[in-house]
Amino acid sequence: MSRTSRPSSPLDSPRVKGSPVSRPDFRSRLGAILSAVATDLVTEHRFVELEASEPPWLDTGLHVEAGDLVTVVLAGRVFFDQAADLWLDPSVQVWTRVGGHGPIERGSRATNTFRCANSGTVELGNAAPAEWVDRDGRITTDPGLYAFMTGGTTVGLIRWAHGVDPAGALRDLAAAGDVENLLMAEADRLDSAGGSPPPGWEHLWYLGPSEVYVDSDGVITCSSDNDFAIICHGADMALRPDTTLSWEWRVDQLPSAVAEDSFATHDYLSIAVEFDDGRDLTYCWSASLEPGTAFRCPLPHWSERETHLVVRSGTSDLGRWLREERNVHADRARAIGGPDPARITGVWIIAVSCFQHLGGRCAYRSICLADGLSAAAIN
Incomplete structure (x- = not known):
């Protein structure tokens, strides 16, 4: 192209x-x-x-x-x-x-x-x-x-x-x-200087650089075209029962028209929290899976470390700014289970469109980690 x-x-x-x-x-x-x-x-x-x-x-x-x-x-x-x-x-x-x-x-x-x-x-x-x-x-x-x-x-x-x-x-x-x-x-x-991530973020080194993300006046826009990209922002917050991740996003185009829980259809847009035990929980917008659906990543190298939790589904809200606030502790316990990690060490923004090659577009703003003691603005 x-x-x-x-x-x-x-x-x-x-x-x-x-x-x-x-x-x-x-x-x-x-x-x-x-x-x-x-x-x-x-x-x-x-x-x-x-x-x-x-x-x-x-x-x-x-x-x-x-x-x-x-x-x-x-x-x-x-x-x-x-x-x-x-x-x-x-x-x-x-x-x-x-x-x-x-x-x-x-x-x-x-x-x-x-x-x-x-x-x-x-x-x-x-x-x-x-x-x-x-x-x-x-x-x-x-x-x-x-x-x-x-x-x-x-x-x-x-x-x-x-x-x-x-x-x-x-x-x-x-x-x-x-x-x-x-x-x-x-x-x-x-x-x-194409390939530079937004200020304060870095690409996940073993996946490589991308030109997927652009920062403009506090809004991170994402345009994924036949590729994959993860940008990471450092964080250091204890995982408490009241820990939340909040953000606003506008999804304009989903990179899949079908459920994203198989290898061949695993194209998606999401925001994730990374824990100090090496795992991450990623909040995604699905084409067809019901909100609340949780599944392990279907990619072999990621299945033991990444779990997906659907928070939005379908196309009716595409093109609109929507605000989300999730209780990370409760979501992690339900979607991943097992002993609680001690801390959140990062926030990731993820875009994948390399399997079906349809492309995905969205934007993020007002990303924040918070608990009853403090709040940390990520973007």
């Missing part, structure tokens, strides 16, 4: 995700552009085929020095189940690291530019079906599970010459010829 004009609303922030161009066509067209570039602009470029069945990490053979700037451009599609059309965009699947060490990173689009923290060769890693357990890119999932994934990603790597400004260089290249607007989109991302 390519978008070339800037919208007036932050809910319509332009982001180029996976390109619809075929992998061979992408390689041919981008290769022709880069082959004509002088070496005083691009030191080296190469293409690497990263099949979805390849566990982390794949050595690309591109040697870099600490401080070098490298741009990554992606095309392809990664399937959990090709017959069911259950796939991920490469923008959320493909990560990089250098020299066998972190920091691992990925972009918020089908492109990314990063400054190498180490000297060595650039490596590529498929995220799903595993999950990163540290910032060096270690996984504890059985690598054999990757054999069930199909599809893959063609990765274009550009190592810029010293002193080159990638944003300006990409604009010049795009003016001479682009591939589905990917080069211009990366230049725009670099100039706009």
Whole structure:
């Protein structure tokens, strides 16, 4: 998908995700552009085929020095189940690291530019079906599970010459010829610092950055388009019988038209509290599940840590600002059960639209944790 004009609303922030161009066509067209570039602009470029069945990490053979700037451009599609059309965009699947060490990173689009923290060769890693357990890119999932994934990603790597400004260089290249607007989109991302979370929030590091959330005058707008994103705000409040989470939200578009409690349909919008026992309780707006319904996350890496509680359902209230106030202690006891954690350590805002690819839109304001002793304004 390519978008070339800037919208007036932050809910319509332009982001180029996976390109619809075929992998061979992408390689041919981008290769022709880069082959004509002088070496005083691009030191080296190469293409690497990263099949979805390849566990982390794949050595690309591109040697870099600490401080070098490298741009990554992606095309392809990664399937959990090709017959069911259950796939991920490469923008959320493909990560990089250098020299066998972190920091691992990925972009918020089908492109990314990063400054190498180490000297060595650039490596590529498929995220799903595993999950990163540290910032060096270690996984504890059985690598054999990757054999069930199909599809893959063609990765274009550009190592810029010293002193080159990638944003300006990409604009010049795009003016001479682009591939589905990917080069211009990366230049725009670099100039706009796309991927930065709202002030006071940070992305959940092992899921990666996004351009889903924008803060505007105390309102956090969310526009999820074929991706997933969690932003986190720190908190430190004892979990008491009178602890509450309150917020206002306006949901304009649900990312699912059916119940969200299965792997293939787990697209949703929610706000969550994180506890000091490593679990979280997330309050969601469902397309069809009844308010009060609680269910464990259907994703394998999340089922033991995240529980969903439906607080709104259906489409009749879409487009309206609504205020919620939930007793966190009572909700946690009913939805999760077991011994009480001692404290709330964070508030999360979550958006997922990577399974059915329908997109979701909403906005949040006036987020607050409170009990009989104190109140903490989150947003």
